[in-house]
Amino acid sequence: DAKTTQPPSMDCAEGRAANLPCNHSTISGNEYVYWYRQIHSQGPQYIIHGLKNNETNEMASLIITEDRKSSTLILPHATLRDTAVYYCIVRVGSGNTGKLIFGQGTTLQVKP
Amino acid sequence: KAGVTQTPRYLIKTRGQQVTLSCSPISGHRSVSWYQQTPGQGLQFLFEYFSETQRNKGNFPGRFSGRQFSNSRSEMNVSTLELGDSALYLCASSPRTGTNTEAFFGQGTRLTVV
Numbered sequence: 001d002a003k004t005t006q007p008p009s010m011d012c013a014e015g016r017a018a019n020l021p022c023n024h025s026t027i028s029g030n031e032y033v034y035w036y037r038q039i040h041s042q043g044p045q046y047i048i049h050g051l052k053n054n055e056t057n058e059m060a061s062l063i064i065t066e067d068r069k070s071s072t073l074i075l076p077h078a079t080l081r082d083t084a085v086y087y088c089i090v091r092v093g094s095g096n097t098g099k100l101i102f103g104q105g106t107t108l109q110v111k112p
Numbered sequence: 113k114a115g116v117t118q119t120p121r122y123l124i125k126t127r128g129q130q131v132t133l134s135c136s137p138i139s140g141h142r143s144v145s146w147y148q149q150t151p152g153q154g155l156q157f158l159f160e161y162f163s164e165t166q167r168n169k170g171n172f173p174g175r176f177s178g179r180q181f182s183n184s185r186s187e188m189n190v191s192t193l194e195l196g197d198s199a200l201y202l203c204a205s206s207p208r209t210g211t212n213t214e215a216f217f218g219q220g221t222r223l224t225v226v
Contacts, residue, residue, distance in 0.1 A: 032211050043116070043202050043217030044155070051212070087155075091211040097167040098211040099145065100204075102155035 003027060003090040006106045012082075014112050018075040022088030025069040032091045033064060034100065035073045037084040044087065047073065078110045114139065116205050116218035124224045130191040133221045137184050137205030143167075144186040145215060146178060149200040158201075161186055162209040190223075198225045 005023040012018040024033060032051050036044040048055055048062045050071075055062040061074040075082055087105040091098045117136040125131050137144050146158040157170040161180035178188040184205075190197055200222050204215040 030211060036217075041149075041200055041220070041222075043204075043219050046214050046216055049212075049214065093168070093209075093211045095210050096162070097160060097209055098206075098213065099157045099160055099168050099170070100147075100155075100215060101157065102147075104154060 003031075003092070003101060004088045004103045006086075006088050006103060008104065009107045009109070011109050011111055012075075012078045014080060014110055015077055018073075018078040018082065018108060018110070020073040020075075020086050020088070020106055020108065021070065022072070023070045024088070024090050027068055027090055030094070033062070033068075033071050034089040034091055035060070035062065036087045036089060036100075036102075037082075038087065038105070039084045047086075049091070078108075080110050080112065082108065083110045084108060116203055116216055118201075118203050118218035118221050120221060121219065122222045122224075124226060125193050126226055127193055127195060129193050130189060131193060131223060132187055132189045133201055133203075133223070135186045135188075135203030135205075135218060137186070137203075138207075138216060141205040141207050141216075142184050143206040143209045143213070143215075144180055144184065145204045145206070146186070146188050147202045147204065147217075148172075149202060149220070150196075150198075155202070158188065160209070167209060193225045195225050197223065199223060 034049040
């Protein structure tokens with residue numbers, strides 16, 4: 001079963017920041033939070049991941065709460081091409097294994 | 113650097129047949145995982161391979177199997193195909209195993225069972 005809960009859908013105006021929330025209240029100490037997105041039926045695209053510190057890369061920022069029970073993915077300036085299903089995932093495993101458990105994701109619609 | 117390559121991209125098979133799907137990971141990546149995506153169940157983990165060893169397996173029947181070769185390429189096999197096996201099969205490669213490593217997905221193989 002998925003260890004994350006996300007809203008099924010969200011809208012965002014083009015050029016504005018998109019803030020996608022995720023709850024993962026049962027996350028364990030060594031489990032990382034990952035974000036992927038999927039456009040139509042293409043393979044999921046890696047966005048970012050983190051353990052407890054906030055992370056930023058060229059695509060997005062990841063804000064993880066201090067208790068690690070929730071996180072927010074921020075797309076700073078959404079474009080129409082950011083319209084996709086966004087998955088918040090907890091990577092479950094140990095030092096020698098790690099599987100991604102996908103939930104239903106959030107469908108983000110970026111509107112002109 | 114080339115991405116994850118999955119072949120074939122599309123496949124149509126008849127119930128009862130078997131099928132083999134192939135995945136070539138990103139050069140230098142040693143971990144390969146397989147996922148099944150259907151409209152009803154979403155994305156589900158099938159198995160994970162590292163250094164030719166299966167490290168983890170999802171909750172799928174024994175008809176689903178896989179292997180990894182010494183060059184890290186992987187194949188998955190589904191025997192005695194059922195209509196419900198129609199799905200997008202995705203392969204992901206990672207440079208290493210564990211929970212702190214990005215996984216990069218291929219475009220998938222779309223399997224239709226008729």
